[in-house]
Amino acid sequence: MIKSELINKIAEENPHLFHRDVERIVSKIFDEITGALSRGDRVELRGFGAFSVKERPARVGRNPRTGEKVDVSAKRVPYFKTGKHLRERLNK
Amino acid sequence: MSNQTLTRADLAESVYEEVGLSRNESADLVESILDEIADSLVKGDNVKISSFGSFLVRSKNGRVGRNPKTGEEVPIEPRRVLVFRPSQVMKDQINSDNS
Numbered sequence: 001m002i003k004s005e006l007i008n009k010i011a012e013e014n015p016h017l018f019h020r021d022v023e024r025i026v027s028k029i030f031d032e033i034t035g036a037l038s039r040g041d042r043v044e045l046r047g048f049g050a051f052s053v054k055e056r057p058a059r060v061g062r063n064p065r066t067g068e069k070v071d072v073s074a075k076r077v078p079y080f081k082t083g084k085h086l087r088e089r090l091n092k
Numbered sequence: 093m094s095n096q097t098l099t100r101a102d103l104a105e106s107v108y109e110e111v112g113l114s115r116n117e118s119a120d121l122v123e124s125i126l127d128e129i130a131d132s133l134v135k136g137d138n139v140k141i142s143s144f145g146s147f148l149v150r151s152k153n154g155r156v157g158r159n160p161k162t163g164e165e166v167p168i169e170p171r172r173v174l175v176f177r178p179s180q181v182m183k184d185q186i187n188s189d190n191s
Contacts, residue, residue: 001128001129001137001138001139001140002139002140002141002142003140003141003142003144006125006128006129006139006141009128010121010124010125010128013124014121014124021111024110024111025110025111025121025125026125028106028107028110029103029106029107029122029125030141030143030144032098032102032103032106033103033144034144034182034185034186036098037182037185037186038185038186038188039096040095041095041096041097041098042095042096042097042098043097043098043099044098044099045099045100045103045126046099046100048126048129048130049174049176051176053186075187076186076187077178077183078145078176078178078182078183078186079176080147080174080176082173082174086130086133086134086174087173087174089134090133090134090149090172090173090174091171091172092134
């Protein structure tokens with residue numbers, strides 16, 4: 001399923017809403033999650049999962065082809081942990 | 093870094109502010125969106141949200157695990173796990189200095 005298909009499903013379930021409003025709502029939710037993570041916040045959606053940000057320290061990497069050392073700067077990476085309920089549903 | 097935690101209520105509030113719906117309906121919509129994503133994944137269908145990321149269902153084979161404390165062998169059944177792969181857009185945004 002891709003974003004446009006998700007929007008279509010929600011629009012079908014809510015015939016009283018304009019399609020463009022459903023688009024705005026779906027986009028808004030994902031934008032809010034990304035926004036929270038860029039502020040360093042967590043997003044916890046019980047039963048579904050939690051988004052957080054992990055810090056990766058700077059390190060010296062290597063170009064695997066040449067063996068040359070390269071400095072890799074510190075960065076932050078988004079992380080998702082599946083919620084208990086969803087994890088159980090995946091294995092039922 | 094503000095180190096706060098957003099929840100469904102915060103998402104519902106932002107939907108409420110975005111379009112002229114009631115708070116109740118905004119909360120219901122947040123729930124429906126999460127449900128649709130979860131249902132799709134449970135069916136084994138991956139979910140790809142452009143400029144956000146992809147939720148992928150991976151099948152893991154069974155293996156023999158070990159209780160690290162007792163050293164005892166325990167069978168781990170084959171199972172399905174969910175992984176989230178953030179989009180490049182999200183990765184860039186999280187590393188940009190707008191916080």
